[in-house]
Amino acid sequence: YAYRISVVYGDAGQKNSEEFKTLVTKVLGGCLADHMMKYSMWCGENSSLFMVTLYPEYMEIAIARNKEGVKVIENLKKKKERAKIEDQRKAQGICTLEEVWGENKGDRMTWGYDAKIAHQYQTKSSIQTEIDTHCHALITGSSGSGKSVAVSYLLGRRLQADPKTHIFICDYKNSEDFRFLNGYENYYTGERCYDGIMAFYQRFHETRESGGAEKERYLLVFDEYPAFLNRLQMLDKQNKEKRAADVMNAVSEILMLGRGLHYGIWIVTQRADAALFANGSRDNFMCILALGRLSKEQKNMLFSGEELPERSYQQG
Template identity: 35%
Template sequence: MILGYKREAYSGLGIKIPARATLPKKHTHILLAGKSGSGKSLTGLWYIWQILRKHEGLLWIADFKGGEEYEALEGSRNYASGQDAVDMIHRYYEFFCAVRQNRIRLPQYHALFIEEWMGLLTWMEVKEPKEKKRLMAETGEILALGRGLNCGLILTIQRADAAMFSNGSREQFQCIINLGRCTSEAFKMLGFAAAAALEENPTAAYKPGEGLALIDGQGDVEEIIVPKINNSGEMLRQIRYYLDREPDLDSLAREAAIGSGPGL
């Protein structure tokens, strides 16, 4: 999957040199961070579109805030918003547990995409603090153990503070992308000494879709740019087409619980 194109060559020369994630076993978990207006949601949809269109894996989308960017996916059994998004996270965790307990070797990448993780946890902190702890524990376990099982998490978040993840599980992401201006915490997440990086902040002038990426096994942090998507409506239509043809999580969890099944 292409995470973006190398910024200098793309913006200066119009040459597309891709920065790639190798799914699933090398880069299983992906963290996409960025403030509102950084292009994060549209970039996340571009990632989803690539994975589904290229048959790199199966995806389920938990979008707690029910953003307008995802409105065309409402009604698909493999997309959930509001409280249904919380239920989907729990159902994906049950599927993950069944795969692990029965030592199933999934032939395909199976990933849960969670939109605006920080917003979900912030809401839970006020309304249902016990549920917040449960969500953090479940996602922490998937991050720690999902890589060898072909079970992945792709999260978008406005600010990727370590407090948003349980027991240091933020370190389990193999691809970290921060779009837009980096904060001190974002620089630390990318492996920089935050104070030194902030003195000459190269991200201060970034436009939407421009950012930094740290990809396991591919050297240092690099500047990337996400291409402009001229027809997001058509991209969403194609995403919906693929989502509607995937098995649902409940069916997969039942198959995993007995150790086999056509969806596995």
């Protein structure tokens, strides 16, 4: 179906020269023209008929002999692209790709799967982050986009990675998704969420004042954070209090200082306006998860400077 040729360099540095690349191009062009004319087979562009892979001391050339050979070349290119993606992930030091579902290893947790690899190779490659370096997360999406289900899944993944994490749950809307936590001492609903976040902040403040990081990790998950703030601001006007400001300042301080003390916070919201986070603290979220269909304004707000595909995702 295809020829596989290996060429060893006379000079290891030769492959990086423009003259060498030009020579390789000319040789390939001549081989292809001669070969395809002989077999009366010329399908698609030249690029679909061959592939060149450069290594430190040699190079490999694959040339299709027939239409089946073109498929061989295509599969080789897919493998090459996949290896390139994995190398890029590892080089970033942020994410680690894994071929199988498996358990989370050590202090990493799974956030999802690489879409490009899933679509091209029908393979689940998990995207994982270090818990200590990526402890804060902003989870956003319109109503019904699957935020609560996603949070339950992610909590499971987090506890799978570190079962000893102390979890504080503030569920302002008192949804059925978290009802199974009734009786858990760090589960707060409705207006009791104020007590929950201040209890978490008090523990954080004591750790910071002691001058040392906690050996065990602490995580606060706050669902429907903006609605809770709006309610507090209304009550503050009636009662001449500043509880909303207390909450915003506490969240801001945890976002800015919590990572080094092993304190993390996940904020769940329908819109992540900057006004919700004091002192520009929104920029301290290491992980941003957006569910459902996002408007252009939301994309620019959440993923400033990133090129996002124009694609509508299904629920969840």
